[in-house]
Amino acid sequence: MKSKKMSPQQKNEFMWGWIFILPTLIGLVILNIIPIFQTIYQSFFKTGDFGRGNKFVGLDNYMKVFADEEVWQSLINTFKYAIVEVPVSICIALVLAALLNRKMKGRTIYRTIIFLPMVTAPAAIAMVWRWVLNSKFGLINNIFGVDVQWLSDPKIAVYTLALIGVWSIIGYNMILFLAGLQEIPADYYEAATIDGATGMKSFFYITIPLLSPSIFFVCITRIISALQVFDLIFMVMDKTNPALSKTQSLVYLFYDYSFAQKNLGYGATIVVVLLILTLIITAIQMYAQKKWVFYN
Amino acid sequence: MKFKKIFCGVLAASMIMGLMGCGSEEATINTSSTPEEVTLSINIWDTYQQPGLQQILDDFTAKTGIKTELSVITWTEYWTILEAGAQGGQLPDVFWMHSNESQRYMENDMLLDITDKIAESTIIDPENYPEDIWGLYTSSDKYYAVPKDIDTIALWYNKTMFDEAGLEYPNADWTWDDMTEAARKLTKPDGSQYGVAIRNDGGQMGYYNMIYSNGGYVISEDKKKSGYDDPKSIEAMQILETWINEGLMPSLSIMAETNVEVLMQSAQIAMTIQGSWMLSSYEESEYALANIDIAELPMSKSTGERVSMFNGLGWAASASGDHTEEAWQLLEYLGSKEAQEKQAELGVTMSAYNGTSDKWATSSSFNLQAYINMMDNMIINPYSRNTFIWDSENNEILKQAYLGEKSMEEVCKEMAAQQNKVLADE
Amino acid sequence: MEKEKSKMSIFIHIILIIVSLTMLIPFCWMILTSFKTVSETMQVDPFVIFPKEWKIDAFITVMKEMNFLILYKNTLLMILFRIICCVITATLAGYAFARLNFKGKNFAFTLVLIQMMVPVQIFLIPQYLMISKMGLLNTTFALVFPGMVSAFGTFLLRQAYMSLPKDLEEAAKIDGCNIGQTFLFIMAPLTRSSMVALGIFTALFAFKDLMWPMIVNSNKDTMVLSSALAKMQGQYVTDYPELMAASLIATIPMIIIYVVFQKQFIQGIATSGGKL
Helix, strand or coil, X not given: CCCCCCCHHHHHHHHHHHHHHHHHHHHHXXXXXXXXXXXXXXXXXXXXXXXXXXXXXXXXXXXXXXXXXXXXXXXXXXXHHHHHHHHHHHHHHHHHHHHHCCCCCXXXXXXXXXXXXXXXXXXXXXXXXXXXXXXXXXXXHHHHCCCCCCCCCCCCHXXXXXXXXXXXXXXXXXXXXXXXXXXXCHXXXXXXXXXXXXXXXXXXXXHHHHHHHHHHHHHHHHHHHHHCCCHHHHHHCCCCCCCHHHCCCHHHHHHHHHHHCCCHHHHHHHHHHHHXXXXXXXXXXXXXXXXXXXXX | CHHHHHHHHHHHHHHHHHHHHHHHHHHHHHCCCCCCCCEEEEEECCHHHHHHHHHHHHHXXXXXXXXXXXXXXXXXXXXXXXXXXXXXXXXXXXXXXXXXCHHHHHHCCCECXXXXXXXXXXXXXXXXXXXXXXXXXXXXXXXXXXXXXXXXXXXXXXXXXXXXXXXXXXXCCCEHHHHHHHXXXXXXXXXXXXXXXXXXXXHHHHHXXXXXXXXXXCECCXXXXXXXXXXXXHHHHHHHHHHHHCCCCXXXXXXXXXCHHHHHHCCCEEEEEEEHHHHHHHHCCXXXXXXXEEECCCECCCCCCCCEEEECCEEEEECCCCCHHHHHHHHHHHHCHHHHHHHHHCCCCCECCCCCCHHHHCCCCCCCHHHHHHHHHXXXXXXXXXXXXXXXXXXHHHHHHHCCCXXXXXXXXXXXXXXXXXXXXX | CHHHHHHHHHHHHHHHHHHHHHHHHHHHHHHHHHCCCHHHHCCCCCCCCCCCCCCCHHHXXXXXXXXXXXHHHHHHHHHHHHHHHHHHHHHHHHHHHHHCCCCCHHHHHHHHHHXXXXXXXXXXXXXXXXXXXXXXXXXXXXXXXXXXXXXXXXXXXXXXXXXXXXXXXXXXXXXXXXXXXXXXXXXXXXXXXXXXXXXXXXXXXXXXXXXXXXXXXXXXXXXXXXXXXXXXXXXXXXXXXXXXXXXXXXXXXXXXXXXXXXXXXXHHHHHHCCCC
């Protein structure tokens, strides 16, 4: 039975399999994979003007990146952002999904409102938050009569940004959780009610464990995107902002080096570092899921 | 079951249609231009200049039959596209060039060499434009762009606030010390009104003018040395330090969250220093039209000099374009007295062509004559091959002085050291 | 018991209303600002919350200055073609990754995953170069180009196919269907709702894509909504009423689409289970 030749059945699957993935694969290779390898390649070079006259420098860029305080600071900023944005948005979204999964008045309206930020152009989101949080003309400071520099105090700006991130992503997480909740059979809850479990208890003992695959999916994808945060910072933080160095993310730094300073090699190195970091974090999560994710 | 099959059939058919849809989209685009008619692609970054320039381009099309297609892209993306285009040999036919970037583009032969064409041209005579602007777009004695415009710097002030404080309006005899004195009187202790505002990135629209009028410099003539550690530069920067330390300016946070011109137009500050290109912003504000006006910059007490930084954009063409002949025709037209006069007349900007800017001065109710008067003693805005790098790093270092973390003298020396390092690598 | 239940439900409504308000305040502020005058937006003492007069000037100016019909049309074309391409390629690939066993599958799937872990900004210039070499700048094709395939979509559809029972295919095989037929006639129709979900996600991501449309289609006839908005807040714009009015006009159609498709949307994601 252990013949090296493929059986007709295997041959058949091989052929169809490749036909099916070919469009996606060709697209991915041309659009993404080649540029990724170019980036990795570039990280070993000191790039000349307009991509000409590149000079091989070995691991120089990497040595510089690891010795660069700015890179470390950006790494810390990125983590600070992710540590607030991911858990807070997941917790709030979980509670909301649990509440909105029940039959109740105004369910559709609530769901629509909470999803609203997801359908708003990012430029508009950035604009309106800049305006709402402006320390002089902003709504918040004027209504509460406080004088907080939400977006330009180096100590708090990164958390403000993370909260804007939470605000704009709750709807997305909630929809994914709602979808997951629809798979949980209603009789689980009925049984729990008979056993005397109240809302709170059933939330922790039924909803969360049964929803854990969805939570895991959201965790993985949200952490990856949080580590890549860029648009928000780019559009909200001005170049002159005194809090910029305490808020800029790794991708922001990459963008600055590659696009503004035209130092492609150095920018590429930062991206490679981020890629490795993401791979490690994702791998750890994949490993840890066995401990807490509950599959049917 | 039959229904299901029909459904699947429809689904499959719609998928195929979809694919074809994608393909046909591509096909229709290729046939859209016939070979004879030439359309030049043009990139610029300033939305405010679009309507005026479009008129000038329409004139060009009427004259030559060459069509143009004008695209406006915001500053940051503009340079991203240009960089990518240069890498791939796909630059737009005609585009704006800025002194921050011109050296790299010229040295790598990205821009069309128009030296011979200018020599033959009866329309463009280098004599008619400021020499320093040519300097921005010349490399190894070759011309790579036609001067488009010129900008100078002047002082904007709030008349109503000066009246309220019982002060005389700024005038041509003012020194920087007079400005400091006025700023003190115009600053209210409760933070509702500040005397003056200049951001850390306000070199050209701010402290550069103070440095050069005081006899200092930002970069040496040979572009090898920073001038920030020159005592005269430091002395000028210490005026700025006074403004910061005495609280005559809003905090950097406030200025970062809200641009200086917005602070000016919302009656938060009494004075600021602005470039002539900012005019369009003020023209749109009712408050500004009623309360704000322009005066010449103050002069330095020790030298008695008044200096304005100036800069000018250039119209450049792609060296690798398909229509370089037509592109040159357009450059020539854009540089002609006729087009330059029209540009000034329409209030687009001051024009590079000597003497045409007087028409610009009457295009607004603000005292634009102040900008024209500043042309009497202009110094080209400091630049080198990697202007952007040392400039943005300097702005970063200067933040420390704004935040009161370091004295201005320390900061200046730090900036000089950093800048010298970048210049040594050029 | 009943009383307690109604108390509970009031409590829940209160929570939901607070959350909804937090979500809505920025939008309310957008609406209020769009009806104000410029000087009202910049007045601090006294701070203006409601405009003195509800002025629609900002909307009129914005409508005049920006050709929203063209912007909507371009945005719609971009979204539509991206959805079509994405859904087709992702459905095919998702099926193969979930249900077929063949050499090279794991390697290919790793490539799909890696794509998700890199910031999209690194693709900007290489993709721009491709489009400009093809001479297709300022076309609908350029807008669609980077969104023709989707790693995220492939992933999502793979999850959907994984959750389907195995015996469906067995039955088809006995009926004499080959793999292609099985996919097209039996399996694909079962994941319709996931396709709808992917379609909506694609639409959202396309609508939010900012940098790419901005650099490839800078011409006013081929520009899309997001870049037109970003351009408005360019270097020295101070007219907040106009900015907010434009943002509102740009956002409303997407809200309508979402409200209409909301049910399918949630259902679509539900069948894909969101499991790894």
